[in-house]
């Protein structure tokens with residue numbers, strides 16, 4: 085497989101201004117006729133290059149004349165036509181087989197419906213086309229299908245025409261007036277029911293909203309439609325972005341590689357990311373659904389109206405849109421809670437990616453398969469970079485910059501430079517040094533040391549940034565790192581005499597570290613301050629400080645920044661897990677006191693209290709060198725048991741006084757309360773006390789409480805109601821997936837045969853990404869004892885499954901392989917066994933491009 089480089093970007097020879105697409109849909113033989121109005125670029129070469137993959141070519145015409153075999157060149161992935169004219173019409177007739185398409189890219193069948201997924205390069209599986217995001221065309225799409233099988237026929241834009249045909253067939257014609265790249269094309273045909281609503285935009289445009297689902301799911305539509313309307317209002321108010329068509333459709337699909345897709349006016353969603361009702365959907369899923377609905381909607385501007393010049397610019401739309409959806413979720417619920425959840429994810433998973441063999445910059449310089457670059461780095465770190473821009477220039481300039489970016493680039497395919505230029509112009513700030521955030525991979529460390537001079541009262545903070553990769557400073561430029569900070573005294577935050585200190589009383593300041601080393605002097609003070617650093621997690625860095633346990637406990641108790649309070653408790657818990665590797669471990673009494681105080685603080689947000697008492701994830705623990713995952717797992721379990729024992733009275737009280745609501749709402753208030761109650765329940769079950777959990781399992785009126793009870797019992801008790809749960813929800817595929825995931829993460833005494841048994845359940849399906857991820861994704865990342873079994877059998881098993889899935893669905897396979905790429909971080913015994921599996925995969929002659937890239941780069 086060949087490598088594509090950013091540095092090689094060239095505009096296309098010919099672009100397409102308009103395309104007429106005609107689909108004659110039959111399950112195994114769908115005919116696609118594409119008529120493209122093309123124009124040669126002034127500097128373009130005299131050759132039309134079209135991409136195409138696994139297509140049956142029936143005929144090709146240039147300006148109305150059918151081309152003979154010698155008049156064009158065709159290989160596995162493209163078709164090119166020498167052509168020295170400037171304005172041409174190209175017509176291509178191809179045939180495809182949606183039923184056999186298990187890669188779930190291009191046009192495929194999911195249950196009884198036909199649907200498409202084109203980002204990034206799926207359109208080339210539908211027809212020959214310049215399948216690149218810098219070719220923007222208007223589309224008219226005619227769909228013809230069997231009327232009984234596919235009563236609903238949808239594509240982008242507005243419905244122009246529909247009608248009946250002979251042979252029980254019918255058709256509809258759609259026209260999308262907004263020029264778009266092929267990756268935003270969509271088509272859906274099937275037997276679907278819709279729940280509908282209306283939204284009136286700020287300027288008075290009435291937009292019809294439809295959520296299309298299978299009839300059995302009609303009772304799971306309310307929440308997503310409400311979330312959509314909230315997103316539409318929010319984007320008008322916060323970013324001045326109004327919706328631009330009279331129609332907005334969402335379709336729920338069971339077989340989908342990702343969460344959802346922002347096709348112009350026809351968003352297609354993985355059903356797990358849109359269908360919801362209290363009985364079957366957890367609080368976390370409700371919040372995820374709200375965030376994803378918003379994310380896809382926000383793409384209408386950040387992605388669709390302004391798209392990306394090439395796939396290296398992916399973070400231009402994804403980083404910005406993730407930042408926008410995070411701001412939205414913060415506004416809809418608790419900003420502090422949302423921030424902590426995002427930081428926890430970034431640290432656990434993006435930091436690991438950034439330290440592993442597949443580390444890449446937010447704007448990668450090269451790729452083999454672009455699907456492998458829809459990563460936490462491009463999305464989540466990309467969003468952190470946009471957040472830093474906002475922090476550095478302030479809210480007003482950020483909004484001005486955003487307006488300028490949309491105005492100036494509307495209807496075009498832009499680059500990250502275009503985004504930064506707008507932000508620079510709106511703020512008057514020079515971003516040249518900042519740009520290294522886009523080109524340097526790895527998580528920087530910021531080392532900070534304090535110096536306190538008792539006699540003068542001056543207090544200094546010395547900062548040093550260390551960049552992560554080998555090669556030293558000559559290969560790296562220092563980054564611009566905004567460090568939001570306060571200095572805390574006995575009576576609260578001290579006034580900081582620094583220019584630009586942010587808050588009205590000068591107690592908070594954003595320090596910009598833009599050198600390798602720098603020292604800042606504060607004071608004089610008449611007491612020694614405790615520093616509160618990187619408040620609200622103001623930059624995606626690892627802060628390495630020398631704070632004592634006592635200072636950390638002070639921050640837990642006294643800081644006003646929720647992130648710093650949480651982070652301080654996580655630091656103490658991490659240190660505690662380290663200590664718990666020793667058999668003679670016992671819980672540090674001072675930590676126990678600090679945690680007890682957090683738990684008892686009724687004035688604080690219950691969600692924040694719950695997160696402060698949640699142990700760091702295994703993904704976080706397993707970062708570092710020569711890691712022994714099983715030893716860490718055991719140590720974490722000891723800490724958990726010790727906390728359960730020490731704080732048992734408090735946990736029991738919370739469980740006994742549990743609040744429940746007749747009217748379930750996924751509101752911040754209820755979600756926080758359930759989080760805390762279910763955390764307490766989990767600790768109580770850890771002590772071996774099961775009755776409260778059993779009662780909760782049986783009587784819960786919502787999935788959050790039912791699943792929480794099941795999870796604790798399943799993990800820590802011998803008798804658990806898993807079988808009951810599975811039979812209760814036998815008809816609900818999405819709930820069964822959560823049961824599969826929980827079973828696959830079983831830790832005590834489970835065997836590989838148990839995992840295999842899950843895949844023999846009748847509801848399991850190797851072709852369905854949600855099910856495959858539920859079982860093998862959970863196995864690889866949540867089942868430490870079995871996956872990291874000393875004999876290497878867990879690695880072998882995941883390797884086998886990845887190979888099996890790669891035969892039909894390379895995108896999903898290559899993602900599932902991620903846990904196998906971390907061998908370099910592991911202690912020698914684990915490392916050798918994991919590497920052996922990778923080498924076996926590497927030796928497979930049939931690997932997809934996707935999996936080849938992941939495996940080969942992991943072994944480099």
Ligand code: B3K
Nearest residue numbers: 203204342344345455458
């Ligand atoms: N843009 C899509 C991702 C498509 C991924 C294709 N491999 C979803 C999103 O980020 O909104």
Ligand code: ZN
Nearest residue numbers: 379383402405
């Ligand atoms: Zn996105």
